[in-house]
Amino acid sequence: MFCDKILQQISKIVEEENYPFYVYDLDNLKKIVEEFSSTKSVKLWYAQKANPLSSILRTMHSLNVPIDCASLGEVEQALRNGYSASQIISTGPSKSKAYLKTLVERGVRNFVLESQNQAYWLNEVAKDEVDVLLRIQKSNWKLSGQNVIGGNQLSQFGLEVFDWKKVNFRELKNLNILGFHIFQWGNILNRDELFSIWDEIFIDSKLWAQELGLTNFPVIDLGGGLGIPYSTHDKPLVISEILEYLESKRIENQLEEIWLELGRFLVGPVGYYANRIVDIKEVQGVRMLILEGGINHMIRGTLAKQYFPAMDLRSDSQKSPYRVYGPLCTSLDYLGEHHLSSQIEIGDWLVFTQCGAYGFSESMPLFLCHDLPAEFIFSEGNMEILRTRQKIDSLMR
Ligand SMILES: Cc1ncc(COP(=O)(O)O)c(C=O)c1O
Known part of the structure; x- marks a missing residue:
């Protein structure tokens, strides 16, 4: 520990x-990130909200880890520390039209959409095609209970598929839908629990695609959620087991990439x-x-x-x-x-x-x-x- x-x-x-x-141990940070980046099955983003310190961002940038930003302050912090706009993914439930316009003007090309308005506004302010993921809020999890990211409870993150269906994406020519973003369970330390949450997502994603008429979706972004031990009795997750599981799911589900936006697991x-x-x-x-x-x-x-x-x-x-x-x-x-x-x-x-x-x-x-x-x-x-x-x-x- x-x-x-x-x-x-x-x-x-x-x-x-x-x-x-x-004190932050950047030598250990490099080891953790390098182990996680040892396979092509997962595209790893750094969730800056976990720790936006410039030295940490510069370390992530030097290791070629692109960055998840959930505010203009985070975008500016990333740009100040070596990142280019094309290495940024914009997440978060609070994106006004003015904010989306600013991001597009600065060159951000990857967006996680969390509401119908975000879809309409981004389509309007984008001058040409940008890549988007639709953030899904799922309510019928096998796991019960609350979680800091919503868990099985109502939260402000994303939309149910039912509500995404009301958007006519064919008319929104500037939005290239890469796939889905789904993340409702943070700080999960038990490997089997984590895999069972992800299993549900992979199964349900096919139904979401059918409902939305998406013939092809190359990416699923699972967000963060990998836990770390906060007690001496707990055992840490094993990176190689996670990568192996994700690679098998990527192949089984014919995905080009599985994305993770990790914060806690990398810098905690x-x-x-x-x-x-x-x-x-x-x-x-x-x-x-x-x-x-x-x-x-x-x-x-x-x-x-x-x-x-x-x-x-x-x-x-x-x-x-x-x-x-x-x-x-x-x-x-x-x-x-x-x-x-x-x-x-x-x-x-x-x-x-x-x-x-x-x-x-x-x-x-x-x-x-x-x-x-x-x-x-x-x-x-x-x-x-x-x-x-x-x-x-x-x-x-
Ligand atoms: C959209 C999003 N992605 C990634 C993360 C990072 O999660 P974690 O620190 O569990 O890896 C968060 C955390 O709140 C988040 O909201």
């Missing part, structure tokens, strides 16, 4: 730093957040640690009720349970219960792992006017600081 080399480096940084900071494991203990106390017999940074720097665990793993930097083996809290004046600022050294003291550092995806950029940094954490990268065996701890005064005009 973590790399000892990085922990050694973090132990060195904490001798000088006095405020929480993030490469992120570390180091945080200092400000106070230790006991309430109702429960031992609590109060840290200097909390959901202002790292909120996802709290939102998903699935906390990032944490460790201390002490070598003693006797552990005790502690509830860990951040500095904010809300009981939401809880970072989970962790087994840490029984000798732990004020001023010690905790290191949270698996937080390279949906970490700092998904958080709420302005609440209570705390400073922003510094960010470091570990690349080619060296640690480099990207940004020092920063005050937020410039945003409080």
Whole structure:
């Protein structure tokens, strides 16, 4: 789950730093991406929303991974970091006509359509043919329940086939339909569950094509959804098993390509957040640690009720349970219960792992006017600081 080399480096940084900071291991990122790119069966896109840091984008670009952008800010961030517009796919439920026009003018050629309006508007603003995928919202999954991407519940993502049928695509000459985009189950760690979700999609996609009168659709985009372990009991997914499964499905379903837009699986494991203990106390017999940074720097665990793993930097083996809290004046600022050294003291550092995806950029940094954490990268065996701890005064005009 973590790399000892990085922990050694973090132990060195904490001798000088006095405020929480993030570290991203770009060497490990390259290994993960290279393993995933080892086959032609899958076209891999990077879902920038997981972590839009420039160094990460430049690494993805250097590895020839095209990019999924879900806002103008993300498109501009990709273009600033080496990407050309033709390497961008535009996703997301909120695309106005003006936004689509801006993207077309900047040269974006790949779009995931999420509404009838998006189809009409894009056809109108595109000067010539652009490639589109229709995002399907399916409601009859075998799996039940909620998920951050909708699961079996009503969500704002895409449309049912029934509603796509109301669009007369023959009249929309500027839209070249490549196939379907379908992604409703995020952070799935169980291989069989993941394959069973994808099996349903491959079977249903034939019916969707029939309903919509599509004689040929070369692409299915399965979005993201590959989980990573957030607990020491969990086992990671095995990349070779996933690629093997997808290659067999590509052949069986006569597809030219299967696309994945991965965020969490690529960058989650490469992120570390180091945080200092400000106070230790006991309430109702429960031992609590109060840290200097909390959901202002790292909120996802709290939102998903699935906390990032944490460790201390002490070598003693006797552990005790502690509830860990951040500095904010809300009981939401809880970072989970962790087994840490029984000798732990004020001023010690905790290191949270698996937080390279949906970490700092998904958080709420302005609440209570705390400073922003510094960010470091570990690349080619060296640690480099990207940004020092920063005050937020410039945003409080
Ligand atoms: C359209 C789309 N694609 C890809 C992703 C990335 O998903 P993950 O981080 O699970 O790989 C997301 C995440 O929300 C998404 O909304």
